[in-house]
Amino acid sequence: MAKVVKKVTKKAAKKVTKKVAKKTVTKKAAPKKVAKKVTKKATKKVAPKKQSAGVVKTPTLQPGDVAPDFTLFDQNGNSVSLHDFKGKNVVIYFYPKAMTPGCTVQACEIRNSQDKLKEASIVVLGISADPVKSLKKFEERDKLNFTLLSDPDHQVIEKYGSWGLKKFMGREFMGILRQSFLIGKDGKIVHVMHKVNTKTHHDDVLNFFKSL
Numbered sequence: 001m002a003k004v005v006k007k008v009t010k011k012a013a014k015k016v017t018k019k020v021a022k023k024t025v026t027k028k029a030a031p032k033k034v035a036k037k038v039t040k041k042a043t044k045k046v047a048p049k050k051q052s053a054g055v056v057k058t059p060t061l062q063p064g065d066v067a068p069d070f071t072l073f074d075q076n077g078n079s080v081s082l083h084d085f086k087g088k089n090v091v092i093y094f095y096p097k098a099m100t101p102g103c104t105v106q107a108c109e110i111r112n113s114q115d116k117l118k119e120a121s122i123v124v125l126g127i128s129a130d131p132v133k134s135l136k137k138f139e140e141r142d143k144l145n146f147t148l149l150s151d152p153d154h155q156v157i158e159k160y161g162s163w164g165l166k167k168f169m170g171r172e173f174m175g176i177l178r179q180s181f182l183i184g185k186d187g188k189i190v191h192v193m194h195k196v197n198t199k200t201h202h203d204d205v206l207n208f209f210k211s212l
Helices: 002-046 101-112 114-119 132-142 155-159 201-211
Strands: 071-074 079-081 089-094 122-128 147-150 163-168 171-176 179-183 189-193
Touching (some): 089 201, 101 114, 101 122, 189 201
Parallel strands (some): 122 147
Antiparallel strands (some): 089 179, 179 189
């Protein structure tokens, strides 16, 4: 009988020991689970917000800045660089699309003022994202007499900060901003036209250079 009692006592002691050990492990493990939850919450709070798709941050050029140089193809497929016109006054004007109403008015007024512009030693460079073929059609259709440059990849358009958010009839979209950059003979920007009147753009350019 004494042996049986001893065996029973040993088994009971083992069961009690196991139960105590399990409780101890459970209590110690609990803080780790809490720590994981806190870490996840902290990560969510710290995570940066994603920028809205399609938004492109473009630089803002100011008077006094050196005009960024570039090389693009004109309506005849010839390579044209800004540095080719060093020593002359240059007007770089960005327009949305060839042969559209507003862009046609602006281009035809520049065409009609070419003699006055040349007298003032002013070179006009029109830049859009249109392919060379479209620019050639634009030139031939409206008998344009100045340089049109093709920038299909928006490299120069974005470099000059002329690609941005536009609004039309309650709709927002990314596109070419109608802007003009007037560059002096030293290659520095002398004036930036952020708001362009397509009907008076040619006169506005002439009057500004005459006032210098």
